[in-house]
Amino acid sequence: MPSDISLSPEKISAQLDHILASETFKNKNRIHRFLRYVVEEYLEGRSHLIKGYSLGLEVFDKDETFDPQSDAIVRVEAGRLRRLLEHYYMEEGFARAISISLPKGSYAPKIELSDLSSPPPKKDPVFSAAAAPPTGPAIAVLPFENLSGAPSQDIFCDGITEEIINHLSFSPSLYVISRRTTSQYKGKAIDIRRLAEEWEAHYILEGSIRTAGDNLRVSAQLLNAATAAVVWSENYDRKLNPENLIDVQDEIAAHVAATIGDTYGAVMRRSAVDMKRSSTEYMEAYRSMLLLHDYLFELSPKTHLKARNSLEEAVKIDPNYPDAWAGLAFLALDEYRFSFNVRTKDPLELARKYAEKAIGLSAKYSIAWYAMTIINFHKGHIDKFEDNIRMGLSIAPNSPAILADSGVYLCLLGKLDEGLSLVKKAMDLNPQHPGWCRFALCHDHYIRGDYHKAIEQVRFIETPDWFWPHALQAILYAKLGHKKEAEISRENVLRLYPGFPKNAEKECRKWFRREEDFIKYLDGLRGAGLVT
Structure with missing residues (x-):
């Protein structure tokens, strides 16, 4: 030296x-x-x-x-x-x-x-x-506690802890504290707040197992690290035997990780709520991503605009932040898909540029690839769309966000069996799934002519500021002869999108790739008085 x-x-x-x-x-x-x-x-x-x-x-x-x-x-x-x-x-x-x-x-x-x-x-x-350090919320998974009284179950506790950590580590939104750090506290009395301070964690996941004969109960709960308040909890009851031990372990670990760590999971939803309640200014990039997650769950013009404004500020502050560019790709994409806050003649092309910018800045699979998949569908590049779906599912086969969107779009492509299987898995993995997952089920019932089942699925879609759920209700109520309800739904469409009747064909072309599906939806809108 x-x-x-x-x-x-x-x-x-x-x-x-x-x-x-x-x-x-x-x-x-x-x-x-x-x-x-x-x-x-x-x-x-x-x-x-x-x-x-x-x-x-x-x-x-x-x-x-x-x-x-x-x-x-x-x-x-x-x-x-x-x-x-x-x-x-x-x-x-x-x-x-x-x-x-x-x-x-x-x-x-x-x-x-x-x-x-x-x-x-x-x-x-x-x-x-x-190798760049993650910027999202930090989560620590404590060793699951064996409450069964049987030392033989220790290996199951260790296995399920490790699998949850492995599954969570695939989430681009989280910084997962290593098992080596947390494993030293196995079997010890724990002060959650002290550990959270030591690890600088936002969230702590803890759990336990109990057995009675071949009956197994796995309990898990997510805690706010600062307050030790319970954010989410769930019990999983299964039959356990030596032959299915690993399968049960993997299944429950995938459920827990998906429910809390996915794009629409408990961590990002809780973080968005905490940010809204705070009177302080969060770090700009983190705040913008929380607003994006808030929008992706709610799907409204108001949250779209708020997220877009915040992300545009974020990329001014940090032009090399790939997640922010990926978020902007989704928001530009939704100017096209949902007609939210449209301000450019070709939002799909803008979305493509943003997604490619994000991909060029990061070697990681992220929502930018996920956005590019949907962009390729709407641009009519179906081979690229299907290749991207295969890549996404091979990298993150237990991500409810990727499963749900992939499934919905495969249904819209006419591949109903494949699409529905993915959507149903997404809904099973994350019981707190966003309501728009139900579009796939509604579409399937509508195409098959089962309008009663279709309308039941639409009722689960809680996006009151988006015109399409109201349009679907108008179609289905008209098909069922419920004139009053059909008229209320029609008025809601016109309130949210006054120009919809003259743009009905264009809106249908965005979504329905099979000609017979396009014709069926357009005829349904005509029957509901929503086509001029």
Whole structure:
């Protein structure tokens, strides 16, 4: 190591500037403020005064009533900062003489001379992109507790814990704390809040198993790490024997992971609610993605516009944030699919550009590929559409979001059996599935002429600000001879989309690939008084 390297304030400040100007930290304004504040306090000799409360006031613009025990924003952002610093020193900062880190359990930085004895390794850009630290909520899965009294069930507890972690790790929305970290607490009394602080986790998943003869009950519950409040819980009752042990373990693990970790799962839904209730400004990119998840579940013009505005701000702040570009691809796609907040002549082409931008920025399979699948369907590129579906299902065969959308679109393509099997699996994996999954079942019943069953499925679709469910109700009530209900539904369509009757053929062409399906829907709309 060169002899002229020292930890002078000037060189520490220069290293701080280098970190903040790096690609890893580019445009992450809140993280900039966090790191600059703690390093400057260190240089002023006030490291011992850096606490969660002071960071809340100085960095996160909280007022004097801020309680770091009940509001986890400082702890969460500290974890994010720590992961970004680790990534920086593995990549751009590998050969820098001064190391700045944030040890766990403290908000005071550790500043020391780096070990430069090893030459910097050559990096594959694809591997580097894949290694980038995740930015979503952090979740820890505690070892499931064996309450059966039978030591032989310990292996089942370990197996189901490991499988849930494996399934959750496929979620692009989550940062999953490793089993190696959590396994040390097996069989120990646990203080959830203390562990959450140690791990900087947003959520904790815990569970137990009980057996009586060949009857098995697996209980799981998701906790808010800051408050220990239960966000979600479920019991799974199964018959267990030596022959089906692994199958039962895998089935329950897939259910739990899908219900809490999917795009429409409990974590993202809870995070969106928490964000709405907070009076503070969340990190911009995280906030924009929560608004996107909120929109994808609700499907309304209002949430669409709110998510689009937020994501457009996010990509101005961080042009290299792939998830934000992927989100914009979906929102542009929905200008075309749902006619929400249309502002361009060719929203499909804009969606394609956004999706390709996202894919070019990340080596990971993400919602950008998922958006590209749907774009290819609507552009009529059916071979590419089906290839993308196969890729998505091979990578994430237990993702309810991918299963549901793939299934709905296969049904619209005329492949009813394949599509329905995927949709039903998605609904089974995640009981909190969004209502639009029912479109596949409604479509199947309508094509087969069973209008009573079709209308029952439409009633589950809780998207009152989208015109299509009302249009389907108008068709089905007219078919069933329920004139009053058909007229109410027709009025709702015209309230939400006054120009629908003159655009009915165009709207049907967007969705129905088989000519016989297109004709059947158009005739149904004509019978409901929705075609001019």
